[in-house]
Amino acid sequence: MRIGVMGGTFDPIHHGHLVAASEVQARFDLDRVIFVPTGQPWQKASREVSAAEDRYLMTVIATASNPRFSVSRVDIDRDGPTYTVDTLTDLKKQYPDADLFFITGADALEQILSWKRAADAFELAHFIGVTRPGYTLNDRHLPPGSVSLVEVPAMAISSTGCRARTASGQPVWYLVPDGVVQYIAKTGLYSES
Ligand code: ATP
């Protein structure tokens, strides 16, 4: 089995995440892509991240229609901040015979060497860096052969932008899946109280 792993805060999940996962699934002939919402993310300790359960549910709603997409709770069920090496270790235990492909955007790829036990992470999965508007995709700083670079359809969408739009009353229709628009409205997520 060839399994893609798409980690993220997904606060909220948007079409940039989905198109990247879909493109890599097709390009690398992956059997499935598992979306893994983070626990409390260590890079984002400075801001309040939405409850894990809301981020998990939005990810389920967004991926439900794609038979190759699923969502894992490994990171949200583990205590403490999420490190990619732990995500990959847990998934490798669940799928010992699978080849793992960790999908990451150009911005996250830049920071990869600052990750905990980055060398071990490279042993556990092949890394796939995808293009993202506003960021330059390059693997010069990474171990040779450990990363593939892939151009995906450009989606100038960020979760930060979606949160800001919601807070100021602007629409997020067509930036996030319809069910996620409705989940945000129903729960009042990101609205200034
Ligand atoms: P935030 O603004 O809160 O940081 P985000 O939009 O960057 O949110 P994350 O959950 O931080 O979303 O990202 C998860 C993964 O998806 C990261 O690897 C990131 O680089 C990638 N990614 C996010 N948005 C895009 C996009 N528009 N195109 C390609 N990759 C993306």
Ligand code: MG
């Ligand atoms: Mg981000």
